[in-house]
Amino acid sequence: MYRGQSGMFSWLFHRISGLGILLFLLLHIVDITLLGFGPAVYNDAISIFSTWYIRIASLFLIAAVLYHAYNGVRIILVDFWPRGARFQQAMFWTVLLATIVCWVPTAVIIMAPCFQAGNACK
Amino acid sequence: MSKPATVEPPANSASPLKKASTYGATSRPQGGFELFSWYFFRITGVIMVFMVIIHLVIMHLTNDVSQTVYDFVAARYANPFWRVYDLLLLTFALLHGLNGLRIAVDDYVRPRGWRLLAHSTVWMLAVAFWLMGTMTIITFQPGTTTGIQNLFGLLK
Numbered sequence: 001m002y003r004g005q006s007g008m009f010s011w012l013f014h015r016i017s018g019l020g021i022l023l024f025l026l027l028h029i030v031d032i033t034l035l036g037f038g039p040a041v042y043n044d045a046i047s048i049f050s051t052w053y054i055r056i057a058s059l060f061l062i063a064a065v066l067y068h069a070y071n072g073v074r075i076i077l078v079d080f081w082p083r084g085a086r087f088q089q090a091m092f093w094t095v096l097l098a099t100i101v102c103w104v105p106t107a108v109i110i111m112a113p114c115f116q117a118g119n120a121c122k
Numbered sequence: 123m124s125k126p127a128t129v130e131p132p133a134n135s136a137s138p139l140k141k142a143s144t145y146g147a148t149s150r151p152q153g154g155f156e157l158f159s160w161y162f163f164r165i166t167g168v169i170m171v172f173m174v175i176i177h178l179v180i181m182h183l184t185n186d187v188s189q190t191v192y193d194f195v196a197a198r199y200a201n202p203f204w205r206v207y208d209l210l211l212l213t214f215a216l217l218h219g220l221n222g223l224r225i226a227v228d229d230y231v232r233p234r235g236w237r238l239l240a241h242s243t244v245w246m247l248a249v250a251f252w253l254m255g256t257m258t259i260i261t262f263q264p265g266t267t268t269g270i271q272n273l274f275g276l277l278k
Contacts, residue, residue: 015226022219026247029212029255031262036258038267042235051187062182072167079150079164109183120188 008013010092024061037056051122052114059107066102070095159221166214173211196264205259211256220248 034042048054074091077083085090114121151157181190198204227240 018222025215030252032140033254034259035262055237074163120186
């Protein structure tokens, strides 16, 4: 399974993306907890998510989520589909392709407000 | 074809860091908690592929981040469906993620004392953050601040 390079990189990317997503999840639970402090506190705090630099950071998060999700499906196919192991390398390239294909339009939509008039993107 | 690939121990399996890592397709544990953990990753993972992508589409594509303010949450949480949805997503994501951290700890933290400390920290994080998240989702009422801030005594 890990003989080729793709097996090693798929494993390494899976771990790094997973730990990165976990770190964000803990932050996200904290920011959602601010709901209990009322609208003024919450809206003030989360306005940082609209800034151009946090939007760019969120693109990394979304790339990590997409890769981790698709590569997780690949792992499950290798585990439960009898012929999965034979196609694991092809599936790895499919995972990368699917990640990029979903990520590019998402990135365009998220960054679009920064190139438009108005102040949706600070 | 005679035997599922999953149960065959790999002759030349070598994850970059540790041969006996519980991660990956070739090392299904024999039983006990580790087998439960192995299935837990896969079951919550499949569910979350859908739940997380729906969450991302709603929060980042059909709405801009700048729109997901307090009133947006209030409108959303008027429907109990989304509270249940978020409770499930919180539970799956937190336990899936912290279980992954636990596996990473097993790979990198060798001394027994440090490993005990790391494992304890993982489970304390699980309890603390799950309580924080569930409390917020369940007690949220628009316009009131009867939730978590009273616990901390930060606001009057």
